[in-house]
Each structure stands twice: as C-alpha cells, then as structure tokens.
Amino acid sequence: MYDGKKIIPGLIIFVGLVTSPLWYNAVSGKTGYVPKPEIPADKKECVEPKAYIRVNHKNLLEDWKESVVRNGVRIYKASNKKTYTMDLNRTCMSCHRDKTKFCDQCHNYAGVTNKCWDCHIYPKQVKEEGIK
C-alpha cells in the first residue's frame, strides 16, 4: 500500500471520530439510559392496553384525527368496551398533562419530532409558558 503510514492512522482517527458519540456515552455512563415517560399516578388505565398504545399510539391518534375532522365522529369505542371522546386535549392530555414529561421523553430519545404542538395546546402550556 502506498502511503500506508498516513492512511492507516487516518482511518483509525476517522473511525474514532465517527464513533465518538458511542464513546462519549460509554465514558459518561449513559449507555444504560432508558426513557422514563411519567405515568399519571392517579389513573389506572389508558384508552387501550399499554403494549398496544406503546406501539400504535401514532396510528390511534391519526385515526382519531381522521374520524373527528373528516367524519365528525368523536366517540371512540375502546377494546375494553368503554367509550372515550376522541380529543387530544380533553382525553389524552387530561391525564398526561405535561408533554415534556411524557411525549418528549421517548420522542427525544428516539430523535422523533412531531408537529402536534405547533397548533394544539396542552393544558400545562397555558399556565406555564405565558401562552395567555
């Protein structure tokens, strides 16, 4: 190999730089970090079982939006035979009052952004962020 003396150390430095976030987390002890969304203590169940919500909440919210906006149907019949109003604010956010302690926990961890809060207003925001 021509210029092996330059290329091989260069490659090692490059790989080191690319993987530096991993090293950083390993050194600062964050490798075992797991997001901990705050579950409201006084409420026992969500509209659907936890396992379903965890995977499908985005589809559920999308379906709700479609149902309310397009079809004017606001009643959600859950799998546990209970009915709920399809409403982000009045249903979801009445338990999970602060999105920074719930939604953002996982979304930030997974690097997922959503645009819900560009328009919708969560209850706590009204009180705290000076949104009058």
Added chain:
Amino acid sequence: MELTRRTLLKIAGLTFLGLSAKPGWEILSAIDQPEPSTAPGALANKKWAMAVELKKCWSLEGCKDCIDVCHRIHNVPDMGSLKEEIKWAWLVPYEKVFPEHEFEVTEEDYQHKPVLLLCNHCDDPPCVRYCPTRATWKREDGIVMMDFHRCIGCRYCMAGCPYGSRSFNWRDPRPFIKKVNPEFPTRTRGVVEKCNFCVERLDQGLTPACVEACKEKALIFGNLRDPQSEIRRVLQNRVVYQRQPELGTKPKVYYIL
C-alpha cells in the same frame, strides 16, 4: 462454465423480471379502498344554513359581539394590518356586499350600514374544487370543512372563493392571539383558515357561537331539511338576498331585509 457477456445479460434481465414480479402483482391486484365516509344517515338529513336579519342587526349600532366571540373561541389572531388580516366573520358596508343593487333611489338608508359576512358554506363550493389536497371539502350536512393538518398553503381556494371568506397565515399566528382557547387548536404559518360554522359546537348539540352571542337574535341558524325549523320559517315569505347568487355557488347564508 464460461460466462459470456450474452448469458450475463440474460441472467440479469431474468433476475430483474423476477424481482419485479411481486411488487408488480401487488400494484395491479390492489383493490381501491373506499373513501372514508360518515355513518350513513348521521349527517345526511341535515343541511345547515344561517339567516341574518339585517334590520335587527342594525338596531344595535357598533355591536360586534358575534365577531368577537367567534374570533375568541377559534383562536383567530389579530394581525394588526389589513394585508395580513385573518377573519372568520367580518363587516362590510351594505353597498359593497350587494353592489348589484341600484342605490340611486332604493335602499338609500342602508348603503353604509355594516353587513356581517362569513363563509357562505356554498352548495357548490369553488374552493373545494380548487383544493389540490382535499384539505377542504363539503360535509354531508353542507358544511364546507377544512382539515388544517392537510392544508399545504397553496392558496388556490382563496383564489377560487368569490366571497373572500378565506384568510392565509403569512406568519406564525400564535403571538397575535390575545387569549388562547386551549379547546381549539391554533394554526401555523402557511395554512388557510375560515369559518367552520362551529362544527365542534354543532357536534355537541349547540348552535354556532355567533348565533348564541347575538343579543338582538338577528342571526338564525338551523337545518334546512327540517320543514319545521326556525330557519325555514324566517326564510318564507320574506325578501331574501344571497351574495352573488348568479355565480351558482348556492350560498347558505341568507340576508333578510
């Protein structure tokens, strides 16, 4: 076996054909999904309309309660300039609303009186035809709805609407809202908005907020498909104007003189 150029090409071609078989089959055999629709009968036996009794409206001079309540509950911002104005309901002098009337000797007294304007919720709405994303459409009960999630801000609907009922958010409207109503979403930059006939209130069995707020009971709202409804009663045997009926949009906001 020696791989010639010819056989290589043949094998490559066959491989491509093989790979495309499954997705091709999936596309060609897909059955069209039906458009989402309301539970049949739920909205179909309704046709919402509004009547404005102008003389009752004018009896309280300078009153803007209907507009104020509408803009408050729907988080309509006050942008401060005419160019960026966002309005769901607004006032225009009589002579500008009905320019086809001959004012020389008729309706002299009314010329400068304010007339409440809002989205006409046309039977044949041009905005719906123009919208390329179906962000606006006509519900079965006649309400011309908007899906803010879906609006791409192309403003074709604004060009299409002959009544100027639609406004565009040139800037983020949130800082311009005096008091946010958390029950109703705000809009973002690049979205068109307009009166929705208080769909969210109708679903709860209430009348539109402007109708409720009017002290003079000058606004009458109801179901045209119900022959006993108040709206049908007030529209009978009266002189009723619509804005630009000659366009064939069949507005559902009536003005009673």
